[in-house]
Amino acid sequence: MTALLTRVKHCMVKHNNQLLKLLLTIAMFMFYVTGYAGDTYQNITEQRRAELHNLLIQDCGSCHGMTMKGGLGPALTPDALKNKSRQTIEMTILQGRPGTPMPPWQSILSKEEVRWLVDALYVGVTP
Amino acid sequence: MSMVTKSVLLVFLLSMSVACTTLRGTGDLGVVIERGSGSVQIVDTTQRISLKQVNGLGDLSHASIVYSRDERYAYVFGRDGGLTKVDILKGEISKRIIQSGNSIGGAISQDGKLVAVSNYKPGGVKVFDSNTLELVANIPAIYGDTNQQSKVVGLVDAPGQRFVFSLYDAGEIWLTDFSSGKAETTRYKNIGRQPYDGLISPDGRYYIAGLFGEDGLAVLDLWHPEKGVKRILSDYGRGSKKMPVYKMPHLEGWAMTEDYAFLPAVGRNQVLVVNRRNWKQVASITVHGQPVFVMARPDGRQVWVNFAYPRNDTVQVISTEQLQILKTLKPGKAVLHMEFTSRGEQVWVSARDAGKVTVYDTESFNAITTLPMNKPSGIFFTNRAHRIGL
Numbered sequence: 377m378t379a380l381l382t383r384v385k386h387c388m389v390k391h392n393n394q395l396l397k398l399l400l401t402i403a404m405f406m407f408y409v410t411g412y413a414g415d416t417y418q419n420i421t422e423q424r425r426a427e428l429h430n431l432l433i434q435d436c437g438s439c440h441g442m443t444m445k446g447g448l449g450p451a452l453t454p455d456a457l458k459n460k461s462r463q464t465i466e467m468t469i470l471q472g473r474p475g476t477p478m479p480p481w482q483s484i485l486s487k488e489e490v491r492w493l494v495d496a497l498y499v500g501v502t503p
Numbered sequence: 504m505s506m507v508t509k510s511v512l513l514v515f516l517l518s519m520s521v522a523c524t525t526l527r528g529t530g531d532l533g534v535v536i537e538r539g540s541g542s543v544q545i546v547d548t549t550q551r552i553s554l555k556q557v558n559g560l561g562d563l564s565h566a567s568i569v570y571s572r573d574e575r576y577a578y579v580f581g582r583d584g585g586l587t588k589v590d591i592l593k594g595e596i597s598k599r600i601i602q603s604g605n606s607i608g609g610a611i612s613q614d615g616k617l618v619a620v621s622n623y624k625p626g627g628v629k630v631f632d633s634n635t636l637e638l639v640a641n642i643p644a645i646y647g648d649t650n651q652q653s654k655v656v657g658l659v660d661a662p663g664q665r666f667v668f669s670l671y672d673a674g675e676i677w678l679t680d681f682s683s684g685k686a687e688t689t690r691y692k693n694i695g696r697q698p699y700d701g702l703i704s705p706d707g708r709y710y711i712a713g714l715f716g717e718d719g720l721a722v723l724d725l726w727h728p729e730k731g732v733k734r735i736l737s738d739y740g741r742g743s744k745k746m747p748v749y750k751m752p753h754l755e756g757w758a759m760t761e762d763y764a765f766l767p768a769v770g771r772n773q774v775l776v777v778n779r780r781n782w783k784q785v786a787s788i789t790v791h792g793q794p795v796f797v798m799a800r801p802d803g804r805q806v807w808v809n810f811a812y813p814r815n816d817t818v819q820v821i822s823t824e825q826l827q828i829l830k831t832l833k834p835g836k837a838v839l840h841m842e843f844t845s846r847g848e849q850v851w852v853s854a855r856d857a858g859k860v861t862v863y864d865t866e867s868f869n870a871i872t873t874l875p876m877n878k879p880s881g882i883f884f885t886n887r888a889h890r891i892g893l
Contacts, residue, residue, distance in 0.1 A: 434856070435812050438565060441582055442538065442582065443562055446623070446624065447582060448607075448656075448671070479748055479749050
């Protein structure tokens with residue numbers, strides 16, 4: 377699902393098709409509402425999803441930019457992450473990056489929530 | 504002329520005369536960043552109301568503001584490299600440029616003619632004419648042997664038409680002097696690993712950089728820059744047991760009273776009290792969370808503290824006489840910033856996720872009013888125009 381959406385997004389960028397853009401927006405909306413990939417995140421409530429989305433934009437955004445184009449921390453756009461493995465990204469969020477300001481989030485976020493966040497990053501987040 | 508035409512004309516002339524006579528100063532105005540909508544609100548601190556929203560300022564995460572010396576223009580430094588000059592009397596953008604890919608802050612020169620911006624991408628500092636926003640100087644902050652540009656943090660103005668800033672990647676402090684009209688830079692190398700922010704003492708004498716990569720603070724005495732950078736508070740920092748830091752403490756606005764400086768501990772729920780004469784720690788005050796801003800009321804009798812995620816719905820007030828917490832307030836989720844009116848009778852507190860700014864009376868601690876805003880962050884009052892380093 378994630379890969380598919382990313383591909384559609386690239387296609388959209390290439391052709392700048394208004395209809396595709398609209399369809400993608402609807403798809404992404406459904407994605408957020410219903411959860412990712414047929415909802416493998418049953419433990420994350422709607423309210424928690426909204427909180428996680430806000431955390432991503434606002435708190436992660438403090439270092440990585442609200443558009444995820446980077447700041448003190450690196451860019452986290454779908455393009456910037458396409459060559460990084462899911463495992464690497466999840467571990468970075470959970471355990472932090474020693475020697476950098478990136479803190480470990482494992483005392484605050486569950487593994488499932490981190491997976492949800494990484495999914496959102498692969499698709500691309502907008503404020 | 505018919506009666507109708509006459510009365511229309513009369514109404515028109517009357518309204519014109521009203522519009523023409525509503526002159527006002529800007530000394531009690533301020534600007535609040537709305538990071539949710541890439542806009543700012545111009546506020547009046549006497550009436551405690553919002554006068555106008557100005558839109559179209561781009562990505563405003565971590566945005567900050569300096570003022571022209573006539574207190575009419577606010578220069579807004581956006582995360583996306585945008586530099587916007589806002590006319591706060593007219594309530595509109597008077598100029599806007601995108602000067603880099605990614606910026607973090609800025610400063611205005613002693614004479615008010617230069618505006619400098621520190622950048623993450625591509626790094627370095629750019630200096631603009633404050634009137635036209637035309638480029639005056641480009642200081643790329645190249646370090647090492649590989650021609651890399653460093654991210655620049657902690658940019659402040661200093662007396663003598665100078666700017667001081669720190670190179671995050673290079674571990675250097677640079678002092679750029681514009682007094683001759685041209686940029687002349689002195690480099691201080693090996694000042695410590697990963698300086699992440701800087702401040703200048705209110706008298707403009709000491710530039711202090713906080714270090715993420717090691718403990719201690721780097722200090723440059725701007726009265727004697729030839730003596731080089733020294734270290735103070737060698738224990739200040741994350742210590743041996745490095746705790747996670749969810750938001751780096753901000754150095755700007757560090758509270759300084761006559762005897763003490765109040766500093767946010769890094770990664771610990773403490774405010775540190777340091778003797779200003781010898782920079783020795785004299786006490787630590789246990790607080791609600793990891794402190795972010797530790798700011799003194801203008802008279803120095805109180806220090807107000809906000810906290811990092813996830814304990815960021817709270818503000819605490821410390822008595823600088825008793826070194827104890829006087830009051831705990833809950834302004835709402837994600838308190839990001841506090842700004843005192845110039846004589847300190849009010850403080851404005853932004854709560855990002857609560858979507859409001861609350862105005863408190865600093866004696867009674869009562870909330871006087873709240874103003875709805877779209878994810879408010881930094882609050883900047885025009886009296887900053889006349890303070891060194893702000």
